[in-house]
Amino acid sequence: MTLDPVAALQDALRAPTVNDGSGSEAPAFEQLHAALREHFPLLHASLELTAVGGHGLLFRWPGASAEKPVVLMAHQDVVPIAGEWTHDPFGGEIVDGVIHGRGTLDDKGQLVAICAAVEGLIADGFEPAYDVWLSFGSDEETTGAAARAAVEELRTRGVEPWFVLDEGGAVAFDAFPGVAAPIGVVGVAEKGTTDVRLRVTGDGGHSSTPRQNGPTARLARAITRLDRMSMPVQLPAPTVEMFEQIAPYAAKPLRPVLANAGRLAPALARLLPRLGPEPAALVRTTVAITTLEGSPAANVIASAASAGVNLRIMVGETVAEVIERLRAAIGDRQVEIEVVRGGEPSPVSPRDEAFAKITESIAEVFPEAVPAPYTVMAATDSRFFYEISDRVYRFAPFRMTAAQRGSIHAADENLRVDDFLDGIRFYRRLVEGL
Secondary structure, X not given: OOOOHHHHHHHHHOOOOEOOOOOOOHHHHHHHHHHHHHHOHHHHHHOEEEEEOOOEEEXXXXXXXXXXXXXXXXXXXXXXXXXXXXXXXOOOOEEOOEEEOOOOOOOHHHHHHHHHHHHHHHHOXXXXXXXXXXXXXXXXXXXXXXXXXXXXXXXXXXXXXXXXXXXEEEEEOOOOXXXXXXXXXXXXXXXXXXXXXXXXXXOOEEOOOOOOOOHHHHHHHHHHHHHHOOOOEOOOHHHHHHHHHHHHHEOOOOHHHHHOOXXXXXXXXXXXXXXXXXXXXXOEOEEEEEEEEOOOOOOEEOOEEEEEEEEEEOOOOOHHHHHHHHHHHHOOOOOEEEEEEOOOOOOOOOOOHHHHHHHHHHHHHOOOOEEEEEEEOOOOHHHHHHHOOOOEEEEEEEEEOHHHHHHOOOOOOEEEHXXXXXXXXXXXXXXXXX
């Protein structure tokens, strides 16, 4: 069968692998796995496959040496459909050279690009210098249990990866004000992801006889105070390095400022929140109110009201510190704060030979981009791999406009066919360069 990576991605997108943990998603994952077997027969014939964490897949591609193994990651699951789509989110349609569908960017495009690169290299008779592992989680958008199971499997086998590469960065256009060149951002750390529940209880009753300052009103006041609060700002080392890397490509008035980011870090940290939500998220912990729950009926006063809060905790801070700041900002002891899921920020990976391998491949495949380290705002499965490796990096080898980045977890997610094919070239180059 002739390798057709674009058709493979289309078939992968047609499998609605929304993993909610109920078990109803199993047929969709079986559909995806069947598509991968059909389109990548050499990969499945040549690599050892271990099922992990339910629908997770862990492949081993034996290399000439097991001394410095490498792990390439992606995830199979996608978030539910949101908003009004121009094209069928599970149709895999191609219109004017653009593939449309849930998962093109997050994260089936990356998964299929890895498989296509491996398939093509095997067909060419290529043997990697070191063992290459492919870790494809199936619940990254929820619990990450499959990724944790993959880590445990590798630990049991005594595998200590030289480096791990997962989703996270990209060849990002319009990523920073005043910088026209795209930035090939490679995540060397990621913020901690923590979910908190605010809860207020009190007297319920009939809506015809309301009391002042009931549970919903107290909760609303707490939410308003959180929305107005300002978290401390700081410029972590990866962000300083990113600014120094992009300084030559910035508008002239910005060049000396970015080139001296280390010395000007306190002033830059205060400035960035004024430039928009993306720059602001680079320098501080973010607080997002995401869910609300109160009375079950219009004529019933709630006896309990709650809100979900998602925190993205800055590298260098802790969950405990941030929770105390929330308590101080709310200033109401009747508002309970429960940590539903706590996740500390990741360690910072070194910028050494392994990092250089990644940036060299970026420079070769995307010569227009400026490679630079940065801190990933979102959570990825790769955070679990710090248990077995010090070098965990995050880069999706696709060009992404600001609009495309905004479509992740939203409507009209899409990827240009040419950019997808360049992503395959990136993985080929990376593996060949080992």
